[in-house]
Amino acid sequence: MILVAIVAVSAVAAAPLFAGAAAADEPETADDYFEEFRAMEGTEAYEEYDEFETIRTFAVTQVQETGTLDDDERAQLEAARAAMVAFDRAYRHAEDGDYEESLEYAEETDAHIADLEEYEQTQATLADLAVTRFYEGLADGLYDEAEAAERTPDRLELLSLTATAYERANMPDEAAEFNLQVQQETAAYEAALAEMDDAEADAEAFFDDCGDCNDVGSAVAGAPNVLGTFEQYQEVRTVDDAVADARAEATFHGLEDREEALATLDDETSDARLSLAIASASVLVGYGVIVGLLGTILLGRIFAWQRTYERAQVGSVVTVGDGDV
Template sequence: MRTGTTPRTTDGANRGTTDDDGGTAVGSDGRTAPGSGRRAAPGSDRRAAPGSGRRATTRRALLAVVVAALAVSAVAVPASARLAAPTTDRVTPTTDGVTTVADAVTRAGDGATRAVDTHPAAVADNESTPETADGYLDAFRSLSGEPALSEYAELDVLRSRAVAALQVGTFGDRERRQMRYTLATMRSFVSAYEAAQAGDRRRSLRLADETGDAVTALRDAGATEYATLARLALERFYERQGDSLRARARNTTRTPEKIQLFEGAVQAYRDGNATGRLSSTSTNLERIAAEYRRDNRSLNASLAAVASFRASCDGRCDGAVTVAESFGVGTFSQYVAARRAVADATRARRLAAEHGLSGRVTRAEEQLAWARTALRSATLAAAGLLFGYALALGLVAALVVYRLTAWDADVAAANVGSILPREPLEVEK
């Protein structure tokens, strides 16, 4: 394999060339190195000067061989190193000076080839990540006095140890990688703390998860002590967030939000390894969630029953006369159905209010108002029908009684004089 150009070397008196494979050194005049005993490369249009071998003594020949060998080794080693160097995986700088990376690329730095870290926790802050020990010192010192570090002393200890390591230790690729993850961990934690202080719990927990990723990368980079300190602070942060979420869950009246807050607290306790609080909060969450599922099914069934009854009425339950005319004798079954609808709507409103479902409370109240109207109409219609039926029945009964009374009178009149004595009666004069 050849690079296309032939490197050259100088041995003082005689300049020679060698190919990239470390072949024989050939002088600039086309002859081989004195005393080498070899011919010029095949195809060359020059020949070695005749009689040159005869004029060389044995001592000079040996010296020339040694010099030639040294020249070949001096040229061949850099050539092979250049051939072994990768030519495809190169860093491509963008217009703003930020290096773009694909999967794994390399770039030169401090006289050596250094791999560009592609871990998300490190790449996310490439533009503001220092490259030198002094840059990291300034970055760590800028974090001094942060409220997050004051409240979580583990991170302040971590910052102090990182500063001390940068001041007295070496700063190679391994240290640069560790400091990169350390700074990313502290910056992400500070952002999570600030989001929590601002009341944005969701963003705070997301940033805390990113901090956990950076801590894992820090441990993988070999900074076990740093990672342990950061993990302790992160676990305390998760535990405090869990306490805050649990307190909010207890104070809220809307059950879906309560369940979400308890779920967040459970996850925070799990991430913070707070096993005792995790157990009690999980039990409470399961109980509340089970009650909500049960009541939600009952609520849906009640609202569906009222809606079904309303659909069956089809506008015919808005007045007593309309109900009586539309359903006739079925008015009484409508009355029973209306009472059931009122009970269902009342139950739905109660369950919705218990779980803080304002939208469903409004819907249940609207259904209850309609059901009560339908019940009132059905009640009046049923009462009117009962009165009518009673009046008709009374008239029929009066007619029957009248007929029976008349019949009895007729019978009595027919029987007058029809009873004769057995013996003649004597009439006194």
């Protein structure tokens, strides 16, 4: 019972603290908004984009002259406050190089400016001018980050965001240029992925037919016929070159997982290529020996035939008188 009472007292004591925190997060009265806007003084984002400083100053003056806020006044002040808070976050993320997060908060700022426009056109116009300039700087930062990206998927995403930022900065030509670049690089990237897939499939098919080709003896013994070794060697040369090219593409596009898998496959196809090259050479040497033996036998028979012929010619000579006929 004592424990329950303590918990109940603690809950009652804590309730005003949470209520106060909620009130601080969501200003309600003119005094609340006055404190909010006054605390924003000296914010770096508003000093650099002074349109927001103008809005802040106007808001401070407005709440000082207003005793009680009606619904429209409260909605206007809240839209202005929310836009300024979102813009400050967008600015700080951009300063830290977190451009994707910055773009998200900049888009959130746009949404709050649209709300503000329903109540105060002048302030909304000022805020929109500031955000438009901010988008241009953000686009430049996104492009720099895209150029530094090591993985093509990351680069394509950043270039797409760059195009979005330029579009929101009312720079359609730049936006169109980057959208075209994204399309071209996406096509090249997808072609590279297809090349990797084809190389892996061809290698798998080759080893299905020539599972022991990494061993010289097995490569020779496993050939379906005498010419099979040469055919397999020609095939593995094509497959090995394709895998090496696919591996280079994976490295170029920063695909570490694909590069590692293709590196392993490249080692296997290279080993098979070497084994089949040796096997082919062995077959050639073997055929050379056989041809040499056959040639020796044939030449021996030719020489024997020639000697027999010569002896026959000598035996056919007839002696008549003092001369030979």
